[in-house]
Amino acid sequence: MTDTNPTLDGVAEDLADLTATVAGFASQLEHNTQTIDRVSAVVTKLGPGQEQDGKGGKKETPQTPPFILLLTGEKCATELAALDGWVRNLLVPTYLGEVSSSATWCARWWEHPAAVARLHAAWLAWQELTDPETCGRTGPAVWHRDHLDPMLNQLRAPDGPFAGCMTNPDRSQHTLLPIPPVDPLPAGTAF
Structure with missing residues (x-):
């Protein structure tokens, strides 16, 4: 006949393993909570848009420029x-x-949102990749290869944003291909 009752030694051993596992989780939780509290205190002390400078002081983190099609009013005009x-x-x-x-x-070109978006992105990349402090010696080559050439290929393609425009930039006539109607842009949007 087989004994179906577990031995007390086996249950006690399983209970000891579970107790040790729970204690380990509790210790890790306490450690993580303390770390989060320390980081939160530093972030609160510095405020948004700032980080430590490595010497215990504050330094401003560079703000990335917004996507131009999301700008409105004076910011967009500037x-x-x-x-x-x-x-x-x-x-x-x-x-x-x-x-x-x-x-x-x-x-x-400013009347074509797709052109404005691409030109703006290429200009932002140009600013970064032609600045010796941020780009090194290969920055201009990277800008030409990764930003300028693809942007110009897209803008000047036969089916690009200027496809419906006159090919002579000195002519006053400007025509755009008809586009399907879309929901109107939010009030104040320049495009």
Whole structure:
């Protein structure tokens, strides 16, 4: 006949293992709680947008620029004006060759949200990758390869944002391809 009752030695051993496991979890929880409390105290002390400078003091963390299509009002106008200076003074004279039906450009590029978004992203990357403090010696090459060339290929493609525009940027006529109706943008949106 088989004994179906567990031995007290086996139950006591299982109970001791479970007790040790629970004690380990409790210890880890206490450690994690203390760590979170310390980090929270530092973050509260520093405030948003700041971090320690390694010497116990505060330093400002750089704020990343917002996506230009999300800006409104004065912020959008300021960012667009700065972008316009870069497009007019650097991009167009340096990188845009002959305008043709296979390599379009629109003199009123700011009227095309897809173009504005791509140009803004390329400009932000240009600022970072041409600054010797942030890019090193290869920054400009990286900017050309990873940002400028893909952006221009997309903008100037036969089916890109300027596809419906006249190919001569000096002409006053500007036409856009019709687009399907979409929900209106929120009030105050520049695009």
